Amino acid sequence: MVARIAAAIGEPARARMLFCLMDGCARTSTELAVVADVGASTASAHLGRLAETRLVKVSAQGKHRYYSLVGADVAKVLEGLSVLATGTAGPRVSRVPNRLRIARTCYDHMAGSAGVALHDRFVEQAWLDVGTGDGTYDLTAAGEEAFAAIGIDTGATRAQRRRFACACLDWSERRPHLAGALGAAFLKVALARKWMIQDLDSRALSVTARGRQEFLSRFAVQV
Amino acid sequence: MVARIAAAIGEPARARMLFCLMDGCARTSTELAVVADVGASTASAHLGRLAETRLVKVSAQGKHRYYSLVGADVAKVLEGLSVLATGTAGPRVSRVPNRLRIARTCYDHMAGSAGVALHDRFVEQAWLDVGTGDGTYDLTAAGEEAFAAIGIDTGATRAQRRRFACACLDWSERRPHLAGALGAAFLKVALARKWMIQDLDSRALSVTARGRQEFLSRFAVQV
DNA sequence: GGCACGTTTCGTTGATTAGCGAAGTATGGA
DNA sequence: TCCATACTTCGCTAATCAACGAAACGTGCC
Known part of the structure; x- marks a missing residue:
């Protein structure tokens, strides 16, 4: 189960989507396709998988579907991973000016x-x-x-x-x-x-x- | 970079190895092969990848090679992932009796x-x-x-x-x-x-x- | 109704990779 | 010196999965 979640994050296009959502704003499938640099159908498949693993949630609004991170726990894991990636095991990620x-x-x-x-x-x-x-x-x-x-x-x-x-x-x-x-x-x-x-x-x-x-x-x- | 790390965790056999190492004890390649339920050569390849992504470190001791988690940051991410997996967004993972x-x-x-x-x-x-x-x-x-x-x-x-x-x-x-x-x-x-x-x-x-x-x-x- | 737009589903292709066993390397003991 | 043990490297196969385009679906606007 854990592996399945990590694997969901561990694909470049999906990781880009997730990090883009870390600001808490909900985005549409098309916006995220651009961010992830993939086609619309590919993005849809990725988002489907992220939703299935409970990393993002979707709220339909007219013909748009807004995707956002499921909660602070998810953001926390992403933050932890970026700490590992950047090697800044130190204090905290760069403060907001x-x-x-x-x-x-x-x-x-x-x-x-x-x-x-x-x-x-x-x-x-x-x-x-x-x-x-x-x-x-x-x-x-x-x-x-x-x-x-x-x-x-x-x-x-x-x-x-x-x-x-x-x-x-x-x-x-x-x-x-x-x-x-x-x-x-x-x-x-x-x-x-x-x-x-x-x-x-x-x-x-x-x-x-x-x-x-x-x-x-x-x-x-x-x- | 983050995706590469997450992908390293996101493979069932590797995840089993990592969680086995969460107690802080170093283990040999053969022990971890048993834990992950794969052959010795497969385990070696997995451990090589985990070392490459800086999730585990290895210390050679005679003909044994002891693998252990690289640090508390790694353990923290694994813990975060298991919180997402179990859905216990709540207080803390089960206390030790x-x-x-x-x-x-x-x-x-x-x-x-x-x-x-x-x-x-x-x-x-x-x-x-x-x-x-x-x-x-x-x-x-x-x-x-x-x-x-x-x-x-x-x-x-x-x-x-x-x-x-x-x-x-x-x-x-x-x-x-x-x-x-x-x-x-x-x-x-x-x-x-x-x-x-x-x-x-x-x-x-x-x-x-x-x-x-x-x-x-x-x-x-x-x- | 018809059209435009956002999104998903489907089918196909190509690339990545986990898995194994066999062979190779290194270390320690008899 | 030779063998046993621990581990890695290599070569191969099979399975998974990301990617795309085409087509279908659904919604809102004219």
Whole structure:
């Protein structure tokens, strides 16, 4: 049984997929095919095997199927293996730079402690309906109003062909932040209003002076 | 690189070998062939691959070659994998029963906290010469005398076709105890003098009343 | 309904590799 | 010196499995 699990990790293409998923974000089969550098059908077979060995779980959403690591235990094993590989038997894998920990982009939405704090605030204010707890969110009436107030067309956002709002496990915080079309729309607004600016050579986001005034205080976010 | 390591673990015969080595004891190629249920030549090939991927290390000793895990990091990964396999994401792998933790046989020598305490005592009294620290021991002049005093023929022990004295990492204590011909000779004496008796249906050793008097006090061992 | 897209299933091919036995190397004892 | 033992190397065979393209399936959009 153990051998079967190790063998599942021990194939280059599958290992690439697994390490790509280590940031906690769920990815589609096609995205992972690109990452692993194999065809779509091959990727599907690999993902099937990873699911069978309980290393990844899949959640169907429309015509997309999102794959993610099954839990922290899996991530722990992968981390252990990379320790063996790099020979850094020492202290810990490279720390996340502070700039990246505070705020960064995760694809098209906001991650980092600011992203997580924002997420918590949305839930606390009951703008987000957490539903059954499967990581899929929806806006409450109060939420519709609040997002409209900062300039987000929730109708158009909802109409996009992608998940509307969902949790994405934050890699540095190990807690969820807001992803999906709504998360992307929020980041767009934050950038448009110059609350944050994007670093040119990394995924870091910096809070501007205006952001400190209009964003941090408005959403009671501590970073 | 990670995939190569995982693949090395991910073969049933190799996995059996690795898990057998998790107790910290070094084993010969032939012993591991039996454990893995493959032929000698196949085992040799497997061990070669495990050595190549730095999962096991080998120490040649006469015509024997002793294989052991390369370090605690490797054991940690194996443990992590078995957590994934058994689904016990919970607290910890089954605890060692107390009887086994105090004293037990490890092949033909004494292990457990008593074995480790004894080992420490021997080193502390400078009976054992730890040499270069590679785990191979020898007796000092004082040690020769002390072992002879309890009835061990050190000459005959040394003449056996096996390692004379060496460290064996204790599985429950995670610290070394005395193995090799000398360790076996000591256990033989301890049993002959009825300091300890062997459990019939396990590897546990029980300290007798006589043992408490003559053994524990003599070697200042706390168990 | 028809189309586009994401994904899986199927069939085939080529490469990798575990397995064995026989022969070779090395060490230690008689 | 010769033999026994421990282990490895070599050559071969059979099985596994990753890879692809083609086709099928399912979902959502027009």
